[in-house]
Amino acid sequence: MNKSLSALIMLSLSAIMAAAQEGRATWIWYPGDFEVWLSNQMQNKRTERGxxxxxxxxxxxxxxxxDxxxxxxxxxxxxVELYAEGQYNVKLNGKLLEGYPKKIHVPAGRHKLNLKVHAQDRVPAIYVKGRTIVSDSTWLVTYEDKEWIDETGKASDQSGTMWLNAASWHFDQPSTPPSSFRLATEPHPAQTIERADGNGLLVDFGRETFGFARLHGVSGTGRISLYYGESKEEALATGTCETLDRITVDxxxxxxxVLELSKAFRFIWIEPEGGVQIDSVSMLYEYLPTVQRGSFRSSDTLLNRIWDVAKYTMELTTREFFIDGIKRDRWIWSGDAYQSYLMNYYLNFDLPSVKRTMLALRGKDPVTSHINTIMDYSFYWFISIFDYYQYTGDKQFVSLIYPKMQQLMDFCLDRRNNDGFMEGLPGDWVFIDWAEGLSKQGAVSFEQLLFCRSLEAMQLCAGIIGDGPGAERYGQLAAEMKEKVFTTYWDMDRNAFLHSLVDGELVDHVTRYANMFAIFFGYLDELQKQSVKNGVLLNENVPAITTPYMRFYELEALCTLGEHKYVLEEIRDYWGGMLRLGATSFWEEYDPGKQGVAHYSMYGRPFGKSLCHSWGASPIYLLGRYFLGVKPVKPGYAEYQVEPSLGDLEWMEGTVPTPNGDIRLYIDRKQIRIQAEGGSGKLILHSRTKPEAQGLTVTPLGGDRYELEIPVGSIHQVSYR
Incomplete structure (x- = not known):
């Protein structure tokens, strides 16, 4: 990126990261730094058996x-009152003030106020509060001010410095600086406590949960061991459970x-030793307060239960950031987070969590490896920004993150093989999915499709921020990659993408991954879609998918193809299968062919599997996007479309959040009721006869499809057949 364009991007940023309201002071910092610091705090809390x-x-x-x-x-x-996180100095109109002033007087007239802050253990941040002088995201910040003093005592003009608008979140009081951030907690009782083996206690909290164990009425001298389990079997397996605590009392x-580190569990087996007594046990539930805006209900009670458990799974995995699973990793994985963003758009529409997670994943320059070291996870990061803009219309965040996108894309482009494809190099993890026997050798077609979509994301974002040459370059690269993918991998006999190219030779093997992504990326024509549907997605001879992670995309592809009844049966069978086994949150992996405690094993460990994993919550997205049928047509829902599909349901209703308010729907076999709080919307429906809707214009689209414009405000009722 050239220097003038970079300067234009930096200087055009304003109100980044939840800008403070006019006239209200808030803590501010360098963009992305709080996210990096907080992610280090969170991701280094993982323990394995202590x-x-x-x-x-x-x-x-x-x-x-x-500065x-x-x-x-x-x-x-x-x-003006001054507060800082760290050691600081203050300059007014370039003059350094004495000491560490907590309050200064600024006279009438034009003035420039500088604060320079140093902190190693926390993010340098300031809070400035006067009558009109307040710290907010209109302040400019830099980590490299290039200031020097010449022999005459004159300061340099800082012409080489890149300044960005400051970042902020919700730290609006001087007593609550960014370093004080903690998740909320609330006391929860145990559902049952059973005493066994003399003094031991088996505690059941009724469902998967997360927080701090609390021991009440502890007396005596000795040691207490706590063995945590997402299942009863895990808690009782004192030699192989994944997490534990030991405390000494004297x-x-x-x-x-209260135990020091929060843990995931449903059950805790507690063993007091040496004469220690415990009266009772409870917990402090730890969570990120969010506002639920999305909803779903239908004539199917099982589907309703699945949606509720998916919602709770999202609640548990929406923490400082969107994390993978609450028991084991508690890390930010880009592939997991990408799905969480999509589910969040149909549940809470919590945009600060999306932006925090994207910034934390990307980290700092220089780029030395793929995100999470995984090739496909770098591509999901690009695509997530593409989607974020469609759902939010947030050009300011795109302007902030575009230079980071460029640096990561340069890294990817430099790692292409001699054929121009992305292939795993030393240090790269080609993940795709947890699937037994799945080859990841050579240039895998799935990775090339993600790479192509990432280049399209670069083209879009370059256009948004006014980088015309960049948009042209990335657009050309995307078009070339798409053509190469079809020329190389598309098998004319099978009408499907082959899986991989190894040492210049195509491997005669078809998998679902590239084929299903090509459908909802819009890369296939109608004949190709139908051949992929019948020859791959509905073909039992093609290796099945056993993780909720990839079931998400498989079912999205089938929804795109109009197979809504089939998708509902798959959701009932797959997610309902976990519920039938007693799941209270959705799992990292579910193989219906496993029996008993084998369901809990993974990674060669008897309880290695996460029983609360973010990617298990995908019915939230599928039901909102493809059954309620709500999607943005133009960025930020400036224009949107509602094309509901009941599948085999008798009725359904729900709410979909947007930046302009909520869209509320009720649909049964004869009528639709819809209310929108903002945006310009069109309702698309299928009817044997022309729908009737008082005050609404009905436009035939051909066949049994009709279009109706959705006025903002009141509830509109449409009758159809």
Whole structure:
């Protein structure tokens, strides 16, 4: 990226990351630094049987020295309070003020206020509050001010410095700086406590949960061991359960103890030793407060239950960031997060969590490996920004993150093989999916499709921020890659993509991955779609998918093809199968062919599987996007479309959140009721006769399809057959 374009991007940013309201002070910092710092705090809390278990990819740090400044025109002088996270100095109109001022007087007139802050253990941040002088995201920040003093005592003009608008979130009081952030907690009782083996306690909280165990009425001297389990079997398997705690007590009487680290569990087996007594056990449930805006109900009680458990799974995995699973990793994985973003758009529409997660995943320059070291996870990161813009219309965030996209894309382009394809190199993990016997050798067609879509995301974002040459370049690269993928991998006899190219030779093997993604990416014509549907997706001879992770995409492809009844049966069978086994949140992997405790095993460990995994919540997205049928047509739902499909349901109703308010729907076999709070919408429906809707224009689209415009405000009722 050339320097002038970079400067244009940086200087055009405003109100980034939940900008503060006019006239209201808030804590501010360098964009992305709080996310990097907070992700380090969270991701280094993982333990395995009490041992510290950090992430295995590079962990970046925040910039430790930041310069903040803003210019003000004051009609009258005012007193200004100053707060900082770290060691700081203050300059007014370039003059350094004495000491560490907590309050300064700024006279009437035009002035420039600078604060420079240094902190290693937390993110350098400031809070400035006067009558009109307040810290907010209109302040400019840099980690490299290039300021120097010449022999005459004159300061440099800082012409080489890139300034960005400051970032903020919701830290709006001087007493709550960013470093004080903690998730919320609330007390939850145990559902049952059984005493066994003398003094031992088996505690059941009724469903999967997350938080801090609390021991009440602890007395005596000795040791207490706590063995956590997402299942009863895991909690009782003291030698193989994934997480545990041990605490020592010394001559205490009726003491309450809260364990230091939060854990995931449903059951806890507690073994007091050495004469220690415990009266009872409860927990502090730990969570990120969010507002649920999306909803779904239907004539199918099983489907309703599946939606509710998916919602709870999302609640548990929406924390400081969107994480994978609450028991084992508790890390930010780009592939998991990508699905969480989509589910979030139909549940909470919590955009700060999306942006925090994207920034944390990307980290700092220079780029030395793929995100999470996984090739496909870098591509999901690009595609997630493409989708984010469609759902939100947030050009400011695209402007912030575009330079980071360029650096990562340059890294990817440099790793193409001699044929121009992406192939795993030393240090790369080609993941695709957890599937036994799945080859990941050579240039896999699935990776090339994700790469093509990533280049399209680059083209879109370049256009948004005004990088014309970049948009042209990325558009050309995307078109070339798409043509190469079809020329190389599409088998004219099978009418499907083959799986991989190894040492220049196509492997005569068809898998579902590239084929189903090509459908909802819009890369196939109608004949190709139908051949893939029948020859791949509905073909039992093609290896089946056993993870909710890829079932998400398989069912999305089938919804795109209009197979809504089939998809409902698959949801009932697959997610309902987990419920029939007692699941209270959805799992990392589910193979209906397994029996008994084998369902809990993974990674060669008897309880290695996560029983609460973010990608298990995909029915939220599928039901909102393809059954209620709501999607943005133009960025930020400026225009949107509603094309509901009942499948085999008698009725359904729900709410879909948008940046302009909620869209509410009720659909049965004879009528549709719809209400929208904003945006310009069109209702698309299938009817044997022309629908009737008072006050609405009905436009035939051909066949049995009709289109109706959706006015904002009141509830509109449409009758159809």
């Amino acid at each position: 041992a510290f278990f950090p992430p295995f990819w590079r962990q970046d740090g925040h910039y430790v020295l930041i 903040f400044h803003k210019e003000f025109d004051l009609v009258a002088g005012e007193e 001559n205490v009487t009726d003491k309450d103890t």
